[in-house]
Amino acid sequence: MAILNQIRQRSLFLIVVIAMALFSFVLADVIRNSSGFSLPDQNVIATVNGIEMEREYFMRKVENLERQNRGSGTNVQSMNAIWDVELRKLILASEFDKLQITVERDLMRDLLKSNLLSFDEFKDPQGEFDQRKLNEFISNLKEISPETMDLQGTQINYESWNNYESTLASSGLEKIYFNLIRSGINSTVFEGETQYNYENDNIDLKYIKIPFSTIPDSLVKVTKSDVKKYMQKNENDYKVKASRNLIYVKFEENSSKHDEKQIESQLTELLNDREEFDFETKTNKKVLGFKNTRNDEEFLNLNSAIKLYDSYVFENSFSKEMMPIIYSLNKGEVYGPYKEGEFIKITKLVDSRRIPDSVKVRHILIPYSGSLRSDSNETRTKEQAKKKADSIYRIVVRRPSKFKSLLSLSSDKASNENDGEIEFSYIDGFAPEFKDFSFLNRVGKISVVETDFGFHIIEILSQSKRKKAVKVANLALKLEASERTIDSIFNITSKFEIAIEKSNFRDVASEFNYKVNPVNNIRELNENIPGVGSQRAIVRWAYNPDTNLDDIRRFNLQNGDYLVAMLTSINPEGLMSIDKASITAISEIKKEKKAKMIIDRIKSKSFDDISSSQNQTIQTALAVNMKNPVLSGTGNEPNVIGHAFGIGEGVMSKGIIGNKGVFYVKVDRIKYANVMSSYQNYTNLLNSITLGSYNSKVYEALLESSEIEDNRSLFY
Numbered sequence: 001m002a003i004l005n006q007i008r009q010r011s012l013f014l015i016v017v018i019a020m021a022l023f024s025f026v027l028a029d030v031i032r033n034s035s036g037f038s039l040p041d042q043n044v045i046a047t048v049n050g051i052e053m054e055r056e057y058f059m060r061k062v063e064n065l066e067r068q069n070r071g072s073g074t075n076v077q078s079m080n081a082i083w084d085v086e087l088r089k090l091i092l093a094s095e096f097d098k099l100q101i102t103v104e105r106d107l108m109r110d111l112l113k114s115n116l117l118s119f120d121e122f123k124d125p126q127g128e129f130d131q132r133k134l135n136e137f138i139s140n141l142k143e144i145s146p147e148t149m150d151l152q153g154t155q156i157n158y159e160s161w162n163n164y165e166s167t168l169a170s171s172g173l174e175k176i177y178f179n180l181i182r183s184g185i186n187s188t189v190f191e192g193e194t195q196y197n198y199e200n201d202n203i204d205l206k207y208i209k210i211p212f213s214t215i216p217d218s219l220v221k222v223t224k225s226d227v228k229k230y231m232q233k234n235e236n237d238y239k240v241k242a243s244r245n246l247i248y249v250k251f252e253e254n255s256s257k258h259d260e261k262q263i264e265s266q267l268t269e270l271l272n273d274r275e276e277f278d279f280e281t282k283t284n285k286k287v288l289g290f291k292n293t294r295n296d297e298e299f300l301n302l303n304s305a306i307k308l309y310d311s312y313v314f315e316n317s318f319s320k321e322m323m324p325i326i327y328s329l330n331k332g333e334v335y336g337p338y339k340e341g342e343f344i345k346i347t348k349l350v351d352s353r354r355i356p357d358s359v360k361v362r363h364i365l366i367p368y369s370g371s372l373r374s375d376s377n378e379t380r381t382k383e384q385a386k387k388k389a390d391s392i393y394r395i396v397v398r399r400p401s402k403f404k405s406l407l408s409l410s411s412d413k414a415s416n417e418n419d420g421e422i423e424f425s426y427i428d429g430f431a432p433e434f435k436d437f438s439f440l441n442r443v444g445k446i447s448v449v450e451t452d453f454g455f456h457i458i459e460i461l462s463q464s465k466r467k468k469a470v471k472v473a474n475l476a477l478k479l480e481a482s483e484r485t486i487d488s489i490f491n492i493t494s495k496f497e498i499a500i501e502k503s504n505f506r507d508v509a510s511e512f513n514y515k516v517n518p519v520n521n522i523r524e525l526n527e528n529i530p531g532v533g534s535q536r537a538i539v540r541w542a543y544n545p546d547t548n549l550d551d552i553r554r555f556n557l558q559n560g561d562y563l564v565a566m567l568t569s570i571n572p573e574g575l576m577s578i579d580k581a582s583i584t585a586i587s588e589i590k591k592e593k594k595a596k597m598i599i600d601r602i603k604s605k606s607f608d609d610i611s612s613s614q615n616q617t618i619q620t621a622l623a624v625n626m627k628n629p630v631l632s633g634t635g636n637e638p639n640v641i642g643h644a645f646g647i648g649e650g651v652m653s654k655g656i657i658g659n660k661g662v663f664y665v666k667v668d669r670i671k672y673a674n675v676m677s678s679y680q681n682y683t684n685l686l687n688s689i690t691l692g693s694y695n696s697k698v699y700e701a702l703l704e705s706s707e708i709e710d711n712r713s714l715f716y
Helices: 002-009 009-033 056-069 075-099 107-115 131-144 157-183 189-200 224-233 257-272 296-303 323-327 381-400 402-407 432-442 482-500 503-512 538-541 578-599 607-613 638-647 681-692 693-705
Strands: 044-048 051-054 149-151 154-156 202-211 243-251 274-278 283-287 333-338 343-355 358-366 422-427 446-451 452-464 465-480 518-520 554-558 562-571 619-624 661-671 708-710
Touching: 044 056, 044 075, 051 075, 056 075, 075 693, 107 131, 131 149, 131 157, 131 257, 154 157, 157 619, 157 693, 202 562, 202 607, 202 638, 224 578, 243 482, 243 503, 243 538, 257 333, 257 343, 257 482, 283 482, 296 422, 296 465, 333 452, 343 578, 343 708, 358 381, 358 402, 358 432, 381 402, 381 446, 381 452, 432 446, 432 452, 482 554, 482 562, 518 562, 538 554, 538 562, 578 693, 607 661
Parallel strands: none
Antiparallel strands: 044 051, 044 708, 149 154, 202 619, 202 661, 243 518, 243 562, 274 283, 333 343, 343 465, 358 422, 358 452, 446 452, 554 562
16 A cells, blocks of 8 residues: 555656657657758669669669679679669650650550561461460469460560560660650751861961960969869869778788798698508507609699699799799609798609600590580490491501591581591690690500590601600698797787777887788779778778768778778868869969960950060961861860961960960961861761760769768678
8 A cells, every 4th residue: 555655746757768768769750850950761772863772673673783793793793783774764764754755555565566577476477477476475474373384495484574564564665765756866967067168277377385484483482272173173083072081001821931831841741751650550650751653643632732743844833932842852752841832842753754845646536425525425435436346447557648537427517527636735634534645645646536526546746846745743731820929920910909099090000011002092892902892891990970180990801801091081071182183273263374474464455566576486377277286296276276276367366375385376377178068977977976976975964963871881
């Protein structure tokens, strides 16, 4: 009762608490759903001109592409490829919607007919396209859905057919849309005439060039305000996307000298014979080491990271350092241990001989049922094939001239076209039995040689000059970091992390002689970090809202290495910083200021006086046109030539700002091209130039003007 009485006494307090809890719950929901605090819809990968791209649909497309690529590309590469396709679809879809372009029944029939015209399933007895057969096929697909039917050897169901029709409809809409645009951008006859005049009107002129270099840079001051104004005037040249800059130090789990010594010691133990206790006989028995083993292949299979290559190799198979050492060994001698690439090796010379490095042979191949690449209709047994080959051999060994006449019996049609001849080098991939016979015997030798392809009657026609080749066995262990080294690298990385928390990143790296790697202009959906490859996690960290300027983080790389990174710059979208813009802007601003200074100091209106006062010669340019606005001795100056065409004969221009300086021009003669009866050829030329790339240019313009809310970085 006492407890109930206390609850009654505090009922007002409890009501207030419950009310506040409910209010906070409702308020939180309002905040989540209000426009001022809204987060991107987790089911939407992007919104393009008001059209949503669904996350599930997009991700399924990416997964399908990854399966098709079979690991040949990264997840982000697949995502970007699908993004380009789906983005184009939505941008064009918004245009189709504005213009109310649709694919109606008749157009869909035409599209299906033009794309399925060659399909036998939809032809009548006369070989013509039969619409009724197509309708029947679609009806059957719908009726048995989701089961599949065969179409030209491919199993499809009703869903995949609808997808196919959707793709056809999209291509039909695109064709209509771009044809509408094309009809509005054909060049006119007037434009053709203008192009003709650009190419054929020409002028002779005199000019004075006053180079910008006549005013020293020291007299021209450029302020940050000047750079800012120049950027605003030329903002398209200085717009940048949002990006991040960072620096990093990489700690690699490379093997140490101690690791090398350990592996060398292991190899040395394997090199020599040793005594091992045999538990069956209760006695010690001798185990042959690599040097004395009688079976190199078996020994290497048990003990080496490199297996036996049971063939001869020439000197170019070895590095320049190792070739003379290995070639100086006697049969059975060993060299090592030594480091080569990622291995520590001991090399033994198994054998050496003099053989040619290339040969020319001719052969007749007799296959049998079951031999490699034999025809499915082949019925000859192995014994029958051998008997046939032996009979051919007996003929050609007595009369080699009969070889060509017997080629019709050979199944090697490719070599038959060349009289059965094959020319190949020792390193080419031929059946080992075929290769051994061709290289280890002398010219003129004929024999029957069995391979997996059947029985060959081979004659050696020619060989290159014989030279020394060797067969070697490499006892090798891969050079890898030991546990001790791995622990050491981890400790070094940790010490570096601790040190940079209390001091400057670059200073600490310099103190320990670590290389600092800068990475600039990382975009939000990038994945590659120079020097370490695909590292999407680092990019996501750099763009995480909780990551602040100068934040530091360690990353464990896939190969066991470590990377310690610091975010050094957060670059928002918009105009680049004045400091970065200054790299290109200052030189252009100086040109503008120098041009004004040059024009202001010239008071004379006489061509000769300007030449004299500025100590610049009067130069001549003949037959200059608008298509190639080049002044001899100066270079490309379109602004100068354009002004010259506009001032008339005998008139001196005002100061013209060109690429190389300030110009004063006086036109001696203007020669206009003859009037043509038709300018259609020039109009057609302009059309071919304009229409050749109009599709891509139209899409680029649509892309630039589209409103795109891209949420991919939330999911990838």
